Amino acid sequence: MAHRVQDKVIIVTGAAQGIGFGIAEMLAQEGARVVIADKQAEKGEAAAAKICAAGHTAIFQYADVxxxxDCAALVQIAVQRFGKLDGLVxxxxxxPRATLEETSTELWEAIMNVNVRSAFYCCKYAIPAMQHAGGGSIVNIGSIHGLQASANLVAYGAAKGALLNLTRTLAGAYGADRIRCNYLIPGWVLSEGEIALAExxxxxxxxxxxxxAQLLFGRHQTPQDAAxxxxxxxxxxxxxxxxxxxxIDAGMSSLIFKARHVA
Incomplete structure (x- = not known):
């Protein structure tokens, strides 16, 4: 049976757990050869092993993106191992939640580094490899906070807004090379990170x-919904x-919640 991304080579960053692992797992199930990139080595190795145990193809590569x-080496290893690069997630x-007053310069820089600088670095090295392969697809995982203001997510919102502009810039700059770039907004996923933040x-x-249960469809989203x-x-x-x-946010970007009957 043909799979939707058969034999495509895809890098997924932050894929040791949560949304990233859900994406990597489904891509592998659909025939892709997946490179799981993360700085959590033990979890990353376990994630790749789980995918391989199910009969699919995945490797883990340590990367602080x-x-x-690390980003340059990540792309190089993907190409060396599988011969090409077709996609990047x-x-x-x-x-982290912080108002303007609570956001130190160090916190601002750290949030920008993880959410924007990492994508810039990965795209910088992935795009030449995709050009060599004759095209490819980049998916940047965004947020509703990149579109809508939230007073306690000042740096995160700014970072995801910058990521959206980077997405559109790259889409225009490399379309002639058959390289596509899109911005995906997942909803409220009950991930390990979300649980840790709540705790x-x-x-x-x-x-x-x-x-x-108060959301439109009565539940949080899963990593598979985004995948x-x-x-x-x-x-x-x-x-x-x-x-x-x-x-892909179950109406959250429109602030839709379940209707309540009023007695």
Whole structure:
């Protein structure tokens, strides 16, 4: 049976867990050869092993994607191992909450490094490899906070807004090379990072689930919800799609919540 991204070579950053792993796993299930990039070595190795144990193809490569040298090496290893590079999913991200007053220069720089600089570095080295391969697809994992203001996510919102502009710039600059670039907005995913953030603020997973029940479809999203869209954007089915914003957020960007009957 033919798969939607058969034999495509795809790098997924921040893929040791959460949304990134969900994306990597589904791409592999659809026939891709996946390079899992993360700085969590033990979790990254386990993620690749899980995919391989299911009969698919994945390798783990340690990479701190805020470091240019690591991003250059990541692309080089993907090409050396599999002979080409067809796609890149810039998923690595960090979303600490802080108002303007709470945001130090150091925190600002750290958030920018993880959410924007990493994508710049990865694209800088991935695009020449894609040009050599005759084309490719880049998916930048964005956020509704890149479109809408939130007073306690000043740096994160600014970073995701910058990532959107980078996406559109690259889409225009490299379209003639058959390289596409799109911005995907997942919704509220009950990921390890989201749970850890809630716990750091005195909450727990049960509180999060209760909040998720108030969303339009009655639940938080899963990594797989985002992964379905990534498979489409990486596949040839989306060959005419570039510079686009994909809302895979269960209506969150429109502030849609379940209607309540009032007695």
């Amino acid at each position: 805020t470091r240019e040298a 810039n998923n690595a991200g960090w979303f 750091s603020r005195g909450g727990d997973v049960n509180e999060l689930r209760a909040q998720g 379905y869209a990534v498979v489409y954007l990486i596949s040839d089915e989306s060959s005419q799609v570039t510079g686009s914003i994909f809302h």
